[in-house]
Amino acid sequence: MEKRYDSVIDLKGNAVEGATVRVQSYPAGALSTIYSDSLGVTAIANPLTTDANGYFEYYAAEGHYSWVITTNAATKTINDIVHGPSEGGDExxxxxxxxxxxxxxxxxxxxxxxxxxxxxxxxxxxxxxxxxxxxxxxxxxxxxxxxxxxxxxxxxxxxxxxxxxxxxxxxxxxxxxxxxxxxxxxxxxx
Structure with missing residues (x-):
């Protein structure tokens, strides 16, 4: 399991509360199982909803993912997020x-x-x-x-x-x- 976290920010630099972040497999696009703990015991709702600071976090198994982030103003997809070791990536x-x-x-x-x-x-x-x-x-x-x-x-x-x-x-x-x-x-x- 690897923890991922980030904040959703709008074009004016403001944190976006209540944005949804859908974590899905990449490139297939299937909804992924995500967890609140590093052992993968407690599954959590997917999509996630950002807090007052635009913050979200989750744990997921090793693999490639994408985030589909939806706000009142826009939808943005961020592809090929790597959890765990990969041949081309190093975070x-x-x-x-x-x-x-x-x-x-x-x-x-x-x-x-x-x-x-x-x-x-x-x-x-x-x-x-x-x-x-x-x-x-x-x-x-x-x-x-x-x-x-x-x-x-x-x-x-x-x-x-x-x-x-x-x-x-x-x-x-x-x-x-x-x-x-x-x-x-x-x-x-x-």
Whole structure:
């Protein structure tokens, strides 16, 4: 079993309460059995519903999944979410330094490398105040962070905290590496 969690954010950077997140097999699209515990004892309702902070979490068996996220305004599908080991993917967690607009990952574990489609989870240093924040990665260098699909991020609005797509210090985000054009994509933002 592997735990997955994220937050659903709208185009203005606001958390979306009450969004549904359908976890399904990829590429078949069948509704998946998900659990509230790491042992896979207690099955939970699928689709999930986000809380007041747009947050959701679940455990699922090793495999490939997709999320179908539905809000009042849109439906977004995020494909090929890998639980457990895979041949092409490697997901790791890092704590960034720098600023919300220019995050830095100082080092990767020995032997760690990113290939196209790999994901990393990052604890952000602060909120993004620009539409094209960057993250500097070992060996790779500085990459611009976009939304999944390549759209620019929403920046902090009018100095109001929490309105950027990267909400602030401690916000844990998932970034997917894209080799061409080379960039990072923020996953889970619609």
């Amino acid at each position: 790791s967690f890092f704590v960034a330094t720098g600023t919300g607009d220019a995050m830095i990952i100082a080092s990767f574990p020995t032997g760690f490398a990113l290939t196209d489609g790999d994901e990393i989870r990052v604890r952000a240093v602060g909120e993004n105040t620009v539409t094209a924040p960057t993250i500097t990665l070992p060996v790779i260098g500085a990459l611009t962070i976009y939304k999944n699909g390549g759209d620019p991020l929403n920046e902090q609005q009018g100095g109001q905290a929490g309105t950027g797509d990267i909400h602030g210090a401690g916000h844990e985000i998932t970034l997917r590496y894209r080799a061409s054009p080379e960039r990072m994509e923020l996953i889970g933002v619609i």
